[in-house]
Amino acid sequence: MAHAVISCLHANLAALEAVLSDIDQRAITTITCLGDLVGYGPQPNEVVNLVRERSIPSCQGCWDEDIIEGLNACECSYPSQLAERRGHQAHQWTAEQLSEENKAFLASLPMTLRRDRLLFVHGSPNSQHEYLLPDMDAFAALERVQTADADTLFCGHTHRPYVRELRDGVIRVRVQTPADPQAAAEREMALPVRRIVNAGSVGEPRHGNTHATYVIHDEATGNVEIREVPYDVERTCRAIVEVGLPPVFAWRLRHGFEYAERADDASHVCER
Amino acid sequence: MSHTVLLSGPPGCGKTTWILSQIQSYRGPSGYLRVTGYPDEGLAQARDGGLDLAYLRDQCPDLLDLGDLDQALAPHPADLLALIELPQFHPPAQPGLAGVDRRVMPQLQALHLNPDRHLHFGRDPELPRQDTLDFSHLQAWSLNLNATVWDPDSLSSFWFELVNGAYGDVYRAKALMNLPDGRAFFCNWMVSQEGSQFLPLQTLAPPDGRPERLSRLVVQGRDLDPAAIEATVRDCLLSDAVLELQQAPLRQRHTPPTRSA
Numbered sequence: 001m002a003h004a005v006i007s008c009l010h011a012n013l014a015a016l017e018a019v020l021s022d023i024d025q026r027a028i029t030t031i032t033c034l035g036d037l038v039g040y041g042p043q044p045n046e047v048v049n050l051v052r053e054r055s056i057p058s059c060q061g062c063w064d065e066d067i068i069e070g071l072n073a074c075e076c077s078y079p080s081q082l083a084e085r086r087g088h089q090a091h092q093w094t095a096e097q098l099s100e101e102n103k104a105f106l107a108s109l110p111m112t113l114r115r116d117r118l119l120f121v122h123g124s125p126n127s128q129h130e131y132l133l134p135d136m137d138a139f140a141a142l143e144r145v146q147t148a149d150a151d152t153l154f155c156g157h158t159h160r161p162y163v164r165e166l167r168d169g170v171i172r173v174r175v176q177t178p179a180d181p182q183a184a185a186e187r188e189m190a191l192p193v194r195r196i197v198n199a200g201s202v203g204e205p206r207h208g209n210t211h212a213t214y215v216i217h218d219e220a221t222g223n224v225e226i227r228e229v230p231y232d233v234e235r236t237c238r239a240i241v242e243v244g245l246p247p248v249f250a251w252r253l254r255h256g257f258e259y260a261e262r263a264d265d266a267s268h269v270c271e272r
Numbered sequence: 273m274s275h276t277v278l279l280s281g282p283p284g285c286g287k288t289t290w291i292l293s294q295i296q297s298y299r300g301p302s303g304y305l306r307v308t309g310y311p312d313e314g315l316a317q318a319r320d321g322g323l324d325l326a327y328l329r330d331q332c333p334d335l336l337d338l339g340d341l342d343q344a345l346a347p348h349p350a351d352l353l354a355l356i357e358l359p360q361f362h363p364p365a366q367p368g369l370a371g372v373d374r375r376v377m378p379q380l381q382a383l384h385l386n387p388d389r390h391l392h393f394g395r396d397p398e399l400p401r402q403d404t405l406d407f408s409h410l411q412a413w414s415l416n417l418n419a420t421v422w423d424p425d426s427l428s429s430f431w432f433e434l435v436n437g438a439y440g441d442v443y444r445a446k447a448l449m450n451l452p453d454g455r456a457f458f459c460n461w462m463v464s465q466e467g468s469q470f471l472p473l474q475t476l477a478p479p480d481g482r483p484e485r486l487s488r489l490v491v492q493g494r495d496l497d498p499a500a501i502e503a504t505v506r507d508c509l510l511s512d513a514v515l516e517l518q519q520a521p522l523r524q525r526h527t528p529p530t531r532s533a
Binding site: 080082083246247255 | 423425426438497507508514
């Protein structure tokens, strides 16, 4: 059975509608959302309403958490003072716009979703704020999947879609006790193949062009298809300006630049 | 024997860069004057505010400021090379000195400067031609940034947005910007060139509060949005508290020299 995984909608209604239409055309009925329904974009209520209407199971993203609990990430989550100020501006605006009902919905979202050996998270199994980048240390990446007891880990947060296969994972341990140095025991554990699939971003692509991205996973074959969907970017850009968000957000979206660049130390997990 | 050269050309054609190369290759004393250019139909002149002079004097500390009345009216060294920069959008109607804009002459005479050569970018072959653009409409805007210090990563983002059109079509941008560690950069961008120049000033300010050197942003282009530029700049500048936080550890390592090696 094929199912679709979407992430990082960021209050971009035109992009979400285009992606759902693309999924519907493929007669796929199982959709999972990895969070960040809101943040930066101009239609937070509309996007949350659509996810609720379609009954799309979602886990909670870092923006969803921050909107209901208040900003709790430290300045190190932003690459610059400018990005931080813009992030706070977007946060304040979104918090003011979002209905209490939709805030309650975001508050109800789980941190993770699981279907058999598939695990769905926003950032990583450890935190909504942790970036699993495609080039992160292979052992650390494998650890994230293995300790979560999953075969395939679906994540978002980086806004760059990728499929990473972790194979040939071997851990060799030699234990030598002082009592009997000759009896050193060596154990070797061969870890099975694990995969990390990043769904990219529907509402704030960061992969080099303006198309929304998501993934289709075929559970029978294991095949993962990264989908790029063009949408009416100008519609969202107009809405950004009309609702009073900074026009530079529209400029950045129109050119395929993220609203705020990724933090320099992407592995940093804010504990504040 | 002294030489006085009047150098004219449109924005971003390389006047200041060429002048710097002349000063650096000349063995004798040099002086510099930037004359305020005249607007043309639909073409506004930028308010330089001393930016080019500040950069040139940083690179060549002995450079005479010929706009300073005391220096201008004092007897000049016999071998002085006087270089006068004149922003001018269109080529002169006549070759040589006969083509000098008559409106400029009273300014020069008041400073006892009489050009013996006039070179114009895009006309005279001894000057580089590749950066000369023919403008038909140009808006100018500038911002005094004295005593401001930038968050370095924010400066990088702002400059990227500025020169790539987030605040209007920018054809020319230049600036002197202070960083918290005491360095300053001459940021230079022209639509016809690939990439920006970020040239560090030789003069370092001690990491002890806000530097006193000139700091300014000058932009020329079309459909500029000054309010949006200023709003973004405000979000990039460091407060006293953040500046102190960044400079305190630097002061412990700081030694007094005010010019880099």
